[in-house]
Amino acid sequence: MLTPAAAHSITGASRAVALLRGLGVALAAALAGTAAFAEQEPEPPATEPAAAEEAAAAASAKPAYSFLPLDYTPARGVTFGSSGLTIGGFSTFELERPDREETELALDSVNFLVLYEPVDSLRFFGELEVGDLFSWESGSEEVESDPNAFFERLYAEYGASDALNFRFGKFQTPVGRWNLTPAEPFTWLATGPAIVEEGFDEHQTGVAIHGSFYPEKRVVSYWVYGQVIDAFDAESDDDPADRSVGGRLEYGDARGAWSFGASLLGSKKDGEWAATGGVDAKLRIGERLELSSEALVSGGDVPGRDYWGAFVEAAYPLDQLSPKLAKLYLVGRVEHFDLSGAEAVQLVDFGLTWLPKDWLNLKVGYRAAIENAGDLNDGLKLSFSVLF
Amino acid sequence: MCVRAAVLCALAGALMVAAAAPLGAEELLVIVHRERSERVHADDVAQIYLKQRRHWGDGKTILPLNREPESEVRAAFTRAVLALSPQQLSVHWNRQYFLGVLPPATLASDEAVKRFVARERRAIGYIRASALDDSVRVALRLPDRALLPPPD
Numbered sequence: 001m002l003t004p005a006a007a008h009s010i011t012g013a014s015r016a017v018a019l020l021r022g023l024g025v026a027l028a029a030a031l032a033g034t035a036a037f038a039e040q041e042p043e044p045p046a047t048e049p050a051a052a053e054e055a056a057a058a059a060s061a062k063p064a065y066s067f068l069p070l071d072y073t074p075a076r077g078v079t080f081g082s083s084g085l086t087i088g089g090f091s092t093f094e095l096e097r098p099d100r101e102e103t104e105l106a107l108d109s110v111n112f113l114v115l116y117e118p119v120d121s122l123r124f125f126g127e128l129e130v131g132d133l134f135s136w137e138s139g140s141e142e143v144e145s146d147p148n149a150f151f152e153r154l155y156a157e158y159g160a161s162d163a164l165n166f167r168f169g170k171f172q173t174p175v176g177r178w179n180l181t182p183a184e185p186f187t188w189l190a191t192g193p194a195i196v197e198e199g200f201d202e203h204q205t206g207v208a209i210h211g212s213f214y215p216e217k218r219v220v221s222y223w224v225y226g227q228v229i230d231a232f233d234a235e236s237d238d239d240p241a242d243r244s245v246g247g248r249l250e251y252g253d254a255r256g257a258w259s260f261g262a263s264l265l266g267s268k269k270d271g272e273w274a275a276t277g278g279v280d281a282k283l284r285i286g287e288r289l290e291l292s293s294e295a296l297v298s299g300g301d302v303p304g305r306d307y308w309g310a311f312v313e314a315a316y317p318l319d320q321l322s323p324k325l326a327k328l329y330l331v332g333r334v335e336h337f338d339l340s341g342a343e344a345v346q347l348v349d350f351g352l353t354w355l356p357k358d359w360l361n362l363k364v365g366y367r368a369a370i371e372n373a374g375d376l377n378d379g380l381k382l383s384f385s386v387l388f
Numbered sequence: 389m390c391v392r393a394a395v396l397c398a399l400a401g402a403l404m405v406a407a408a409a410p411l412g413a414e415e416l417l418v419i420v421h422r423e424r425s426e427r428v429h430a431d432d433v434a435q436i437y438l439k440q441r442r443h444w445g446d447g448k449t450i451l452p453l454n455r456e457p458e459s460e461v462r463a464a465f466t467r468a469v470l471a472l473s474p475q476q477l478s479v480h481w482n483r484q485y486f487l488g489v490l491p492p493a494t495l496a497s498d499e500a501v502k503r504f505v506a507r508e509r510r511a512i513g514y515i516r517a518s519a520l521d522d523s524v525r526v527a528l529r530l531p532d533r534a535l536l537p538p539p540d
Contacts, residue, residue, distance in 0.1 A: 075482060076490060086490060115488045120449045120510075125488040162443045181483045214441065217431055254431035255471055256438070256480075287473045317475065327475060358478050387482065 075359035075387035077113065084117040090387045092184045098379035106135035111152065111183065121159045127152040131235075150233040153203070163211040167225075170205045170232045174223040174248045175263040176280045176294040178313075185385035188290075188315045188329065189349050190363040194337040195296045195309035200265055200276050201240045205232040214254070223248040227267075241267035241274075241302070258283045267302060274300030290315045304339075311335035315353070329353045331365070346370040347378070359387045413535040415517040416464055418528035419502065421509045428512075428527045434469050436512060438480060439489050444510065452492040453501050453513040461498070461536060465514050468530050 065072040069081030077088025089112040097103045109131040116124040129152045134145040155169025172180050178196050181187070208225035224247045231240035244267040252259025258281070265276040278296035285291075295310035313333040318325035332350040339345075351365025362384050369378040418433055420426070426445055428436075435441035436452050444450055455462035466472065472480065481491050495501050498519035505511045506523035516536060520526065 075485060077485075088485065090486075113485070113488065115490070121443075121447070123488070159443065159449075161447055162441055181486045183486060186483050186486045212440070214432070214435070219435070219440070255434045256440070257471075284476075287476065355475065355478065358482065387485065 074357070077115075077388070084119075086113075086115045088113045088388055090183065090185045090385060092383050092385040094184075094190070094384075095382040096379065097381070100379075102140075103138040104135055105137075107133045108135070109133065123157050123159075124155070125157070126154045150235065154232070161211070163213055165210050167208040167210070168206075170203055171208060171225075173201055173204050173246070173265065174208075174210070174225065175200055175246065175265050175276065176278055176296065177261060177282060177292060178280075178294060184363075184383055185361055185387055188313060188331040188353055189333055189351060190365045190381045190383045191349050191367050193294070193309075193311045193313075193333065193335055194345060194347060195294065195307070195311065195335065198304075198337070198339070199296055199298060199307060199309070200305075201227075201231075201238070201244070201267070203231070203234075203240070204244060204246075205229055217254045219250075219252050219254055219259070221248075221250040221252075239269075241269045243268045252282075256282075256284065267300075267305065269302045269305075272301035274298060274302035274305035276305070287317065288320060306340035307338060309335065309337035327355045329355070331363075344371070351381075361385050413537055416461065416468065416514055416530040416536060417517055417520060417526050418512065418514050418530065419505050419520070419524040420512050420527045421505060422523070422525050423509060424525060424527070426527070430469055430528065430530070433512075433528060434471070437470060437492060439484060439492070448510045451508060451511040453504060453511055454492040454494045455501070455514075456494050456496050459496075461514065461516060464536050465530070 070078055072078040075088070077086045079086045089110065091110040092108060094106050094108060095103070096106075109129050110133065112126075112128045112130070114124075114126045114128065118124075128149060130147060130149045132144075132146045132148055134143050136143045151170060153170055153172065155167050155171050157165055157167045159165045172182070174180060176196060178187070178193055179200075179202060182192060182196065182202065184190060204225055204227045206226045206228040208223060210221070210223040210225075212219055212221040214220075226246070227241065227244040230242070231238075234240050244265060246263065246265035248261060248263040250259055250261035261280045263276075263278050263280070267274050267276070276296060276298040278294060280294040281292065283289075283291045291312065291314050293310070293312040295308075297308040298305050300306065311333055312335075314331065316330045318328045318330055329352065330350075331353050332348070335345075335347045335349070337345045337347070346369065348368045348370060349365055350368075351363060354362045356362075362382075364380075364382045366380050367378045418428065420428075424444070432441065436450050437454070439452075442450055455465070466474075466477065470477065484490070495504060495513075498515040501513035501515050502519055502521070502524055505513045512527070514530075
């Protein structure tokens with residue numbers, strides 16, 4: 001699914017996109033090749049001791065299922081011997097019952113995560129989404145299915161040190177913290193914040209330099225990145241920016257109990273520029289409460305990129321009330337989203353999230369529009385996610 | 389009456405102290421290869437085991453070694469260093485999984501951890517003090533709350 005611009009003449013940008021597509025093919029080839037290699041070389045992984053005693057100890061300790069040379073652990077994927085290749089993924093089954101629309105039942109996608117670390121400090125990572133598998137709407141006699149596949153993410157990364165990592169490819173836009181892990185099995189609520197989902201492009205295709213420094217008891221992390229080539233494998237309903245440049249700075253506690261971040265993103269679309277800036281924070285109060293918040297403001301000449309908004313999200317483990325409620329969380333989010341040219345939206349999302357296993361989570365949530373939901377569906381949503 | 393109450397209080401106090409510090413409890417040690425000279429603090433170890441920090445000072449990738457999930461040593465280490473509940477750790481590793489970062493490898497005994505660290509310059513592990521010998525270097529002695537009962 002190359003964008004039209006990239007499909008035209010052989011420019012530097014389209015060469016880069018072709019290179020990225022080649023990276024995907026290479027990753028697939030490596031996958032096939034290392035699987036074959038792993039079958040021929042039934043050795044313990046490089047991270048395990050060579051001695052038989054330690055190898056036996058390791059085998060007894062780690063994988064939930066071992067089909068030497070393949071080790072499989074639910075929610076952590078299958079590793080192929082000492083090849084450095086790991087394949088896993090996740091999928092979510094959803095039931096949506098919007099207040100003003102038909103009920104929809106869907107298996108939206110199956111996402112495969114492929115990690116290949118052939119040597120120290122070099123890694124290739126891809127997320128291949130097989131989407132639109134099936135959906136059914138109440139009142140309809142047909143189940144809709146239009147499967148398609150595209151790369152949500154695909155990049156190569158070289159880590160020279162903790163302070164200096166180079167990335168090339170398609171990756172999550174590092175604006176705020178919610179967008180870094182936005183897929184449903186990894187979020188507290190089944191619905192995403194409007195300011196993130198509507199406010200800026202989820203992905204960037206280009207280069208990034210990022211890293212972390214560790215002053216005493218603190219962590220300072222940074223990102224500098226740019227979409228220097230055309231968006232790679234954009235979803236059909238996306239309308240990504242042509243070019244962009246951004247940065248992010250985060251300062252926090254060494255053990256992740258709290259952190260503050262600031263992000264800036266400039267995007268160019270059809271010759272017009274828009275700028276988005278925001279601040280975010282996270283606070284974990286022992287085992288009792290996790291709070292996160294983001295605020296974003298955007299302005300410029302790009303249509304749909306003139307807005308401001310903010311949200312606060314909380315997750316409270318209910319086992320504090322009763323041990324019988326172990327692994328059950330009360331979750332909620334309050335959000336204000338003010339898009340220029342439209343009425344401001346106030347949203348309250350709340351629900352329960354149950355994480356009975358590492359590889360399984362179930363969510364039930366309700367989105368209530370206190371004022372004017374606009375195009376943002378309010379109503380009930382249930383989801384069932386599996387990590388494999 | 390007063391004397392009897394005082395004696396009972398003293399006995400109860402002694403019992404509480406005994407329960408808090410079991411006889412024979414031993415330290416938990418973070419170990420690295422003998423040639424590694426880096427000093428590490430508890431915060432560094434936490435970042436390493438959460439895979440937030442992934443390189444040694446010489447640029448080599450750090451290979452943190454965990455014990456198996458049901459291990460008493462791992463429970464003490466997690467409590468003392470990571471300060472996270474098992475559920476919070478599960479959430480952390482799921483998010484990291486989305487980012488292509490996998491949890492540390494696991495080994496099933498102090499001996500296995502020690503021998504691996506002695507052989508592999510990039511590794512870091514933790515063991516009971518009673519398993520220590522001069523094949524590895526102690527990078528950190530964990531605080532008192534990581535004290536463990538001795539192995540059977």
